[in-house]
Amino acid sequence: MLAPIAGVLFDGIAYGMLLxxxxxxxxxxxxxxxFVNLAHCAFAMxxxxxxxxxxxxxxxxxxxxxxVAFFAAAAVSVVFEQLxxxxxxxxxxxxxxxxxxxxxxxxxxxxxxxxxTLQQPIQTPAFLRGSTQVAGLSLGNYRLFLIGFALVxxxxxxxxxxxxxxxxxxxxxxxxxxxxxGLGIDVNRTFAATFALxxxxxxxxxxxxIEIVGxxxxxxxxxLVYVLIIVSVGGLGSITGSFAAAILIGVSDxxxxxxxxxxxxxxxxxxxxxxxxxxxxxxxxxx
Amino acid sequence: MADAAAIPTPQDYLQQHSRWRPIEIxxxxxxxxxxxxxxDYLSLASQIAITALFALSLDVILGYxxxxxxxxxxxxGIGAYTAGLYSKFVWGEPLTGxxxxxxxxxxxxxxxxxxxxxxxxxxxxxxxxxxxxxxxxAANSARWLTGGTDGFEGIRMLPVLGLFRFxxxxxxxxxxxxxxxFVLFVAVRRxxxxxxxxxLRGIRENWTRMPAIGADRPAHIRKAFTxxxxxxxxxxxxxxxxxxxxxxxxxxFQRSADVLVMLVLxxxxxxxxxxxxxxxxxxxxxxxxxxAPQYWYFWIGLLLIAVVIALPNGVLGxxxxxxxxxxxxx
Numbered sequence: 001m002l003a004p005i006a007g008v009l010f011d012g013i014a015y016g017m018l019l020x021x022x023x024x025x026x027x028x029x030x031x032x033x034x035f036v037n038l039a040h041c042a043f044a045m046x047x048x049x050x051x052x053x054x055x056x057x058x059x060x061x062x063x064x065x066x067x068v069a070f071f072a073a074a075a076v077s078v079v080f081e082q083l084x085x086x087x088x089x090x091x092x093x094x095x096x097x098x099x100x101x102x103x104x105x106x107x108x109x110x111x112x113x114x115x116x117t118l119q120q121p122i123q124t125p126a127f128l129r130g131s132t133q134v135a136g137l138s139l140g141n142y143r144l145f146l147i148g149f150a151l152v153x154x155x156x157x158x159x160x161x162x163x164x165x166x167x168x169x170x171x172x173x174x175x176x177x178x179x180x181x182g183l184g185i186d187v188n189r190t191f192a193a194t195f196a197l198x199x200x201x202x203x204x205x206x207x208x209x210i211e212i213v214g215x216x217x218x219x220x221x222x223x224l225v226y227v228l229i230i231v232s233v234g235g236l237g238s239i240t241g242s243f244a245a246a247i248l249i250g251v252s253d254x255x256x257x258x259x260x261x262x263x264x265x266x267x268x269x270x271x272x273x274x275x276x277x278x279x280x281x282x283x284x285x286x287x
Numbered sequence: 288m289a290d291a292a293a294i295p296t297p298q299d300y301l302q303q304h305s306r307w308r309p310i311e312i313x314x315x316x317x318x319x320x321x322x323x324x325x326x327d328y329l330s331l332a333s334q335i336a337i338t339a340l341f342a343l344s345l346d347v348i349l350g351y352x353x354x355x356x357x358x359x360x361x362x363x364g365i366g367a368y369t370a371g372l373y374s375k376f377v378w379g380e381p382l383t384g385x386x387x388x389x390x391x392x393x394x395x396x397x398x399x400x401x402x403x404x405x406x407x408x409x410x411x412x413x414x415x416x417x418x419x420x421x422x423x424x425a426a427n428s429a430r431w432l433t434g435g436t437d438g439f440e441g442i443r444m445l446p447v448l449g450l451f452r453f454x455x456x457x458x459x460x461x462x463x464x465x466x467x468x469f470v471l472f473v474a475v476r477r478x479x480x481x482x483x484x485x486x487l488r489g490i491r492e493n494w495t496r497m498p499a500i501g502a503d504r505p506a507h508i509r510k511a512f513t514x515x516x517x518x519x520x521x522x523x524x525x526x527x528x529x530x531x532x533x534x535x536x537x538x539x540f541q542r543s544a545d546v547l548v549m550l551v552l553x554x555x556x557x558x559x560x561x562x563x564x565x566x567x568x569x570x571x572x573x574x575x576x577x578x579a580p581q582y583w584y585f586w587i588g589l590l591l592i593a594v595v596i597a598l599p600n601g602v603l604g605x606x607x608x609x610x611x612x613x614x615x616x617x
Binding site: 030036084087088093094095097098099101102103104105106107108109110112113221225228229232236262263265266269270272273276277280281 | 349355357402405406408409410412413414416417418420421424425428540544547548551555582583584585587588589590591592594595596599
């Protein structure tokens with residue numbers, strides 16, 4: 001009786017970790033720059049396709065493609081930031097939503113044009129396949145890897161934002177833009193760098209997601225919903241909030257699909273609406 | 288006395304804006320042209336009329352009250368399924384079907400509006416998105432009621448008013464949809480030119496000041512949202528009645544996003560914004576899908592980016608500022 005519950009919990013946490021890597025970038029950019037970026041998962045999808053192409057066509061090892069996915073997504077996002085996003089800082093939510101939905105639509109069509117609409121297969125290295133027996137439970141290696149990876153990312157992010165000079169500049173720019181400018185912080189560059197970091201993490205998440213959820217052109221929208229739910233439930237700009245929300249949503253989703261498959265995704269939407277009605281700024285929101 | 292006449296009273300202001308202009312009459316005459324000029328496209332025309340009505344309903348809350356909704360298709364879908372169930376199990380008479388659909392969608396909208404009126408910004412966007420997705424999942428899992436992904440079958444419609452049978456070519460469908468659109472358009476037109484409409488615009492322009500000058504903001508938003516939901520329900524019911532089938536797509540996020548795109552493309556906060564947007568969007572989709580259906584969203588995406596960057600007030604907003612500029616030069 002206990003083993004299935006622990007198994008579901010483990011899968012849910014691993015799934016939550018994946019969602020965390022996908023969404024933490026959006027949380028950072030949304031919370032710090034107040035920009036509603038619905039094209040976030042388009043950058044994640046880009047990272048995914050970079051990894052698929054490198055592994056399948058150029059026979060790179062899977063792990064070596066992860067940094068490339070990160071940097072590709074980051075680089076492309078900076079181009080978009082400079083060309084389009086920058087014009088809409090401080091514009092209404094609706095304009096930002098529309099611009100970024102437009103970009104997400106385009107990304108879906110471009111991905112379908114280049115890669116077709118089929119699911120992309122991926123070959124992970126041998127040590128990430130199979131499973132390990134721990135205390136009578138069979139834990140998937142890839143899922144263990146995901147959990148470890150996400151924990152490292154979390155620690156790096158928290159340390160980076162709290163204890164480095166760059167992190168201090170970001171927080172200063174967010175708290176009081178004018179004051180930060182007055183102190184000689186290049187706010188525009190700080191924001192561009194933050195945006196690149198957030199999108200890079202999305203790209204990384206997209207690459208990691210292929211093994212678990214697959215990759216096809218609709219990724220931009222399918223996971224956008226999950227990512228937005230996590231960001232709004234966790235509270236904008238809060239890394240620990242995203243972490244907790246990702247686990248909550250990951251576990252509710254997997255448990256819902258396992259125990260009550262007939263209601264499908266109902267449960268996570270319900271969790272989101274209830275959490276937001278109870279705490280409009282999210283679980284760990286500042287306001 | 289002369290001074291008093293120079294200062295327009297609020298009544299004068301509203302009356303001046305609510306006068307019918309020649310171009311509006313021309314527009315409505317032009318909507319009759321498909322009967323004569325494009326009889327092959329009547330089914331497309333009735334789709335456009337229905338979508339335009341849906342966009343008009345979104346305009347009431349988004350364009351006038353400034354309440355962003357990413358889940359408006361929930362009410363469209365509720366209206367569609369209500370009309371479908373009503374015709375299948377109760378009575379196939381179309382007009383009562385519309386009324387029942389409007390009532391059910393309106394009541395659901397009223398219930399949801401208590402949540403809507405409390406939030407704004409990202410939280411509001413997320414909550415409306417969540418409610419839309421919940422409605423979609425509910426329709427998807429209630430297969431015994433809605434048919435789920437297979438679609439809802441078994442709608443049998445009686446002739447409209449007992450006179451006009453729904454024909455294969457879509458004459459009745461378009462005429463019926465157009466009349467309903469026109470009637471509700473006139474009603475919405477009255478609404479936005481009323482003091483209530485002004486209050487909504489006040490809320491859109493300044494969320495915090497309206498309560499400060501004594502307007503009951505939550506009540507206004509609740510009222511507007513309920514009206515918008517009821518109109519969306521009528522639009523959904525029209526679709527169900529004229530096509531005799533309902534797919535899950537009618538309650539999907541895609542439909543919510545599409546209608547938002549149309550409204551913004553035409554110009555939100557303008558009576559004709561949704562109508563013009565629906566015409567452009569539906570005709571473009573019809574044409575582009577003929578070439579390569581899977582890439583239709585590429586063009587819509589580009590269009591959206593272009594509208595946000597270059598035409599922040601939509602096509603109609605762009606046109607009206609162009610007209611103003613030309614007038615000033617001459």
